Amino acid sequence: MSGPVRPYVITGGRSRSTRAELAIESLVSASAEAPELPEHALLNREHRRILTLCHSLLSIAEVAAHLGLPLGVVKVLVGDLWDLGAVQVLPPVPQAERLPATLLEEVLVGLRQLR
Amino acid sequence: MASANSAEAAPEATSGLPAEPRYLPSSVQGAVKILVTGPFGVGKTTLVGSLSEITPLRTEETMTAASSGIDDLTGRGDKTTTTVALDFGRITLNPRLALYLFGTPGQQRFRPLWDDLSRGALGAIAMVDLRRPDESFDVLGRLEEQRIPFAVAVNTFPDTPSYPEDELRSALDLLPEVPILHCDARDRRQSYDLLIDFVDHLHRSSLLELQG
Numbered sequence: 001m002s003g004p005v006r007p008y009v010i011t012g013g014r015s016r017s018t019r020a021e022l023a024i025e026s027l028v029s030a031s032a033e034a035p036e037l038p039e040h041a042l043l044n045r046e047h048r049r050i051l052t053l054c055h056s057l058l059s060i061a062e063v064a065a066h067l068g069l070p071l072g073v074v075k076v077l078v079g080d081l082w083d084l085g086a087v088q089v090l091p092p093v094p095q096a097e098r099l100p101a102t103l104l105e106e107v108l109v110g111l112r113q114l115r
Numbered sequence: 116m117a118s119a120n121s122a123e124a125a126p127e128a129t130s131g132l133p134a135e136p137r138y139l140p141s142s143v144q145g146a147v148k149i150l151v152t153g154p155f156g157v158g159k160t161t162l163v164g165s166l167s168e169i170t171p172l173r174t175e176e177t178m179t180a181a182s183s184g185i186d187d188l189t190g191r192g193d194k195t196t197t198t199v200a201l202d203f204g205r206i207t208l209n210p211r212l213a214l215y216l217f218g219t220p221g222q223q224r225f226r227p228l229w230d231d232l233s234r235g236a237l238g239a240i241a242m243v244d245l246r247r248p249d250e251s252f253d254v255l256g257r258l259e260e261q262r263i264p265f266a267v268a269v270n271t272f273p274d275t276p277s278y279p280e281d282e283l284r285s286a287l288d289l290l291p292e293v294p295i296l297h298c299d300a301r302d303r304r305q306s307y308d309l310l311i312d313f314v315d316h317l318h319r320s321s322l323l324e325l326q327g
Contacts, residue, residue, distance in 0.1 A: 008188070015139055015184070022163065023234065023235055024148070024215075024217065024231075024232060025146040025147070025148045025215045025235075026146075027139065027143065027145065027146055027213075030119055031142075040240055053136065056138035056139070056141060057139040057140075057141060057143055058136060058138060058139065059146060059199070059205075059215060060203075061172070061174055061203055061215065061217070062136060062172060063201075064174040064175075065133060065172035065173060065174040066133060066136050069175050070174070070175050070176055070198075071175070071176045071201075072177065079283060090143075090144060090145055090146075092145065092235060092304065093144075093145035093146065093147050093212070094287075099321075099325070100237075100321045100323055101318060101321040101322050103147065103235065103237075104314060104317050104318040104321055106208065106209070106212060107147060107208055107212070107214060107237070108311065108314045108315060108318055109208075109209075109315050110206070110208025110209050110212065110214070111206070111208065111214075111310060111314060112311060112313050114206065114208070114307070115306070115307045115311065
């Protein structure tokens with residue numbers, strides 16, 4: 001991995017995503033019906049690598065690991081692609097609507113079955 | 116004694132990038148996360164590796180912080196950036212839900228990163244090496260301060276001394292509601308039991324809260 005400063009050249013100096021809700025565990029995939037991307041030239045090489053990688057579902061963390069980019073950079077780039085409609089991002093598990101007890105029970109049941 | 120268990124670094128491919136990605140089933144609708152924290156060398160990556168369905172992956176985050184209290188890598192001024200490695204794994208719990216496990220140092224100096232990572236986490240497993248428990252005080256203190264639900268996981272290395280639980284609780288200055296669990300992080304079954312006990316604890320606590 002390159003030094004701490006250089007990766008932000010890829011994002012045009014931005015260190016924050018336009019999408020504050022993007023988390024390290026957010027799940028991303030390229031949109032099935034890829035829109036006609038306007039101003040295609042606006043996408044840099046790393047944007048395109050993300051689109052290629054995410055033909056199926058992966059987390060932000062996995063995208064960062066597989067592309068060798070810092071997490072913050074991937075969040076910015078995925079935010080760009082999301083704004084363009086080029087990727088879909090699944091909403092976070094709705095902890096407010098779903099009682100945590102119910103969610104924790106689902107996790108517990110899953111783990112016990114896998115044990 | 117140096118053992119495989121003390122290795123924090125995951126073996127890296129020659130390219131520095133992991134092999135082919137393993138995608139989640141397209142039926143998955145969301146993911147939750149649990150943090151695995153503790154001092155360097157305590158076995159975070161080993162635990163994540165024992166639990167994960169994928170070969171643990173490594174990613175990095177750069178963190179800017181005031182250089183007081185952290186190693187000044189640049190020697191230039193009062194702000195510095197440092198790179199923190201995160202090793203993580205994944206468990207597909209059912210066709211709809213995935214669990215990510217993030218191994219992350221939890222010391223005070225990594226606070227900016229920690230705040231970002233801990234948002235939305237179900238809880239944290241704080242690993243402790245009883246041969247050097249003092250290295251965990253910083254992490255445990257911060258977890259309590261931030262009110263993140265957590266359990267202590269004593270990584271039982273072959274030469275780990277054993278103590279009665281009350282002695283351990285008092286030595287680590289733990290509140291009564293914090294469970295103390297034990298496991299050999301190299302062992303898949305023990306690691307699963309640890310994770311199940313922890314989530315069971317979280318589940319019971321949330322039920323108690325519902326009862327108010």
